Amino acid sequence: MEEHKQEGKITINDVAKAAGVSKGTVDRVLHDRGEVSEKSREKVLRVIEELGFKPNMYASMLASRKHHIIQCLIPEFFTGEFWSLTDKGIAEAADLVSRYGVEVQPVRYDQYNIESFQKVCEDILQNPPSGVIIAPMFRAETLRFVRELSARGIPYIYVDSKLEDDDYFAYFGMPMYQSGYLCADILTMDQDVKKVYLVRIARDKKGLSDPTLTRRTGFLDYMSEHYPAATVQNVIIDPIDAGKIDETLDEAFADDHQKKYIVMLNSRVHLVASYLKRKNITDCRVVGFDVLEKNVAALRSGQVKYLIAQHTDKQTVAAVNALVDWIILGKTVAQKDNYTQMDILNNLNCDYYM
Amino acid sequence: MEEHKQEGKITINDVAKAAGVSKGTVDRVLHDRGEVSEKSREKVLRVIEELGFKPNMYASMLASRKHHIIQCLIPEFFTGEFWSLTDKGIAEAADLVSRYGVEVQPVRYDQYNIESFQKVCEDILQNPPSGVIIAPMFRAETLRFVRELSARGIPYIYVDSKLEDDDYFAYFGMPMYQSGYLCADILTMDQDVKKVYLVRIARDKKGLSDPTLTRRTGFLDYMSEHYPAATVQNVIIDPIDAGKIDETLDEAFADDHQKKYIVMLNSRVHLVASYLKRKNITDCRVVGFDVLEKNVAALRSGQVKYLIAQHTDKQTVAAVNALVDWIILGKTVAQKDNYTQMDILNNLNCDYYM
């Protein structure tokens, strides 16, 4: 492996000499630490400009020996569930930026328990990190939390979905409306569709931020634009009870002997898939979201035809990088809202997705 | 922005103390510089493992004061063509790793002129970089070149496609066979397909590496497995002459009044698209590859239904990162062959692809 010597690099000493001051003074100017006469200051700044001095980041990081912590606020989860991919992203990001002396910590809370969320928020504010990444679940609480962060000048990034505040440093996530629209396109696929089943889960939503609502709008818009005659039948299932799912779906499909078009707009399409498997139903086209292990398994074994997915791991990595760029290099993110790509997966390309 | 002091970080001195040697010895072990007894070596390695020592790359870069150059060998191109995305990746990677004092340089050659390729290879060997990334076009020449690189211990990574040598450091690219297979699936999409048109371009292939051959195999395998009765009609067009394209395609489609299934297995599907637009033909389903500007335009305006794409920019970034990890941190790549995902694009999700 060949190496090239760093050619004539300007150091802080060169600047000091050229400006007729000591490196201490140059450093004070560089960091606006005061205690420098206006005259020296100007002289130093001029010399820096003339020589094109750029501080050596390695030396700087080494000498300052600070390290930064970025905390990622995501719900607890079991292996293979939706958030595991995000979690994988956190780990990956942690590994990547550890070289910069930046630590990335996951902070988990129970998404069904608002107190647990409040608790972790408090903890974070107790000993504030350099930046926060947050997947919002509880709207009001999250807004209160980020207001605190703003007040303390701590940048935060939304991932997965974002809330209606304006102080966030950036957002990385899927365009929800369009994902619903696309989903309808994939589901119907130019075919002669008379009826689609929109399977939803019963969920007591009190103050929960539910981005899939936007997605549903996109889906329904597509349907009414392209298939105005088709009916969209809502089917509400209870995710807890498999027996009840069978009952509900049996009833919904009772009179329908045609090819069935079934869609779920959240990550739980595997529930439908396992129903279909149990009942050995094959004449249907099922589309869902997100690459949970169970969903991918259903893709492979054929119950689910397509999954629309996003690389939540990559999103997280991007979010962390954006924060690091800002915190260490003072570089702002190119664009605040980053709508990441929607991936269309079937059994042929899902193996290459990871 | 808060800062945290680096808590108990393991340094080379800690390792030295724990292993009962001097940091000089630890450094020799770290860099395989020899002059260390097997006993000390093992001891040091064990301690490193136990303590989880990770060299501070800032200190390392500062002390070693060298800078590295990575050169990327890709064909010349016009804006919007296939290689522009790769080129974008090079720029992005260059920006990312500049923090490490690593420079990334594109090196371009004329893909229709073997001498120009030989010329840049010579130039590179004249003043060898720390690593090379190469998109192989001329098989024999490339093999000769990489053999030279191997001999000099310079790691090289293939992107886009790879050749049948074994010394490459890594490969980042699409699984070509599977991409053809997937393409057929997307093209036929469960429908009653009797005939597909496989449009190809006339190309004098002498020693050219043509990865789309593998893709074609995948495509044809899918067809014979799923649509054994369907015919695949090859249509050879001349990319230079639009008038001739019209003629050829007119003739090919002359007797066919059904919905037409058309596919191109390289990035030139926009040629077919513009023919269809000129002739105002709409009853067809066209699938192609790669996100050239023209292809995406055809996707938006409807002549092309699906594009199968890969993030060649991301591939390049990954390749550069892999080299940097190796060159600077001595970290080998997790897996040698990295088959990146195949993206399915239509007019609804293509906007979010960049």
Added chain:
DNA sequence: TCGATTTCCGTGTACGGTAACGGATAAATA
């Protein structure tokens, strides 16, 4: 006017590595 501040600035050391240098010890040779 003279000590007390305040303002400004140079010096020195630490940061965690790298690598040249030369010394000590053991092995090989005469």
Added chain:
DNA sequence: TATTTATCCGTTACCGTACACGGAAATCGA
């Protein structure tokens, strides 16, 4: 046994920046 040679390893001088410390000069107050 004396001497060369090879092997192994500790010492030390950096790398470029950050920042504490203390001193000199300038300003101030009475």
